[in-house]
């Protein structure tokens with residue numbers, strides 16, 4: 180696929196990490212907490228005979244409970260948290276010149292690794308905000324554990340994702356903020372990543388009758404999300420969600436209706452741009468999927484032929500709905516399938532009364548009770564990260580010579 184140079188994780192993928200998760204579920208000493216990414220709920224149904232894009236959130240939560248989950252939380256909650264931090268950072272770059280523009284998004288680990296390897300000079304442009312999964316992990320083991328009275332050392336945090344590259348991301352050494360905060364040595368923020376396909380395989384092995392499951396809801400505290408969190412799974416969705424909250428941060432008001440459906444950044448074109456205005460300041464937004472398109476955009480920008488303020492990059496075609504861990508055999512992958520999944524997420528966003536990350540009551544509470552405000556010291560410590568120049572992985576031929584599977588597993 181497009182991430183041939185960026186996805187380091189084939190060996191981990193093939194190992195079927197869910198068997199380790201199954202062991203944890205069977206261990207009465209462990210508290211297994213699943214967190215589900217936006218795109219899983221519009222892909223998983225395909226593995227059980229449902230049409231492309233079927234919205235199966237309720238059955239998915241029920242299925243995780245049937246497998247023995249102690250808690251099921253929504254990574255969409257942390258998508259909202261990512262938006263709060265990333266939009267605040269964008270506003271600081273624009274109003275206080277706190278960093279260079281354009282700001283690039285950081286939630287796709289394959290893109291981040293591509294930039295670290297091939298464009299280290301743009302690392303100061305990449306938002307320091309961790310991805311939703313990168314924020315979910317430490318928040319579960321600190322805030323959630325304290326509120327629920329759970330010993331963080333007993334928690335096994337499992338992210339269910341459309342993404343194979345997330346298996347690399349959670350193993351980056353710096354993803355251990357909860358250990359610093361709790362003082363528990365060796366604590367990892369997120370312990371396992373299983374893909375949508377791994378979950379489907381596990382459910383089939385256990386004989387769970389997916390389509391017959393009555394719907395279940397998420398557990399509270401970190402289980403509610405806004406429509407902005409929902410659309411994180413689409414190419415263009417992060418941009419759109421961040422633009423909504425950036426507008427509110429600057430003006431103190433929610434954006435007008437035409438701002439809510441930022442249609443120029445939707446769709447399947449490789450590079451899409453839109454211009455918006457916030458308090459009289461014009462901003463140029465760009466949305467890119469695929470590293471080949473990212474390369475084109477970066478080269479144009481470096482040559483001074485294009486200027487941007489905020490750029491979203493996703494490695495997979497269509498964004499995470501088309502991730503490498505999504506079902507692809509029951510219904511062969513095509514742009515039609517991708518569009519059905521995208522439409523399903525936008526339909527969900529459109530049907531929600533809560534469409535702004537900053538209005539999510541669970542997000543307000545986590546700031547009131549724990550993080551204070553976006554970019555606070557604790558937020559910087561647990562919710563932000565730094566990037567590594569990996570240009571040294573390139574040999575004289577310009578190819579990655581160090582086997583990428585060497586990264587710690």
Ligand code: SF4
Nearest residue numbers: 287342494495499502
């Ligand atoms: Fe993972 Fe693909 Fe989403 Fe990037 S775009 S986070 S590689 S699923």
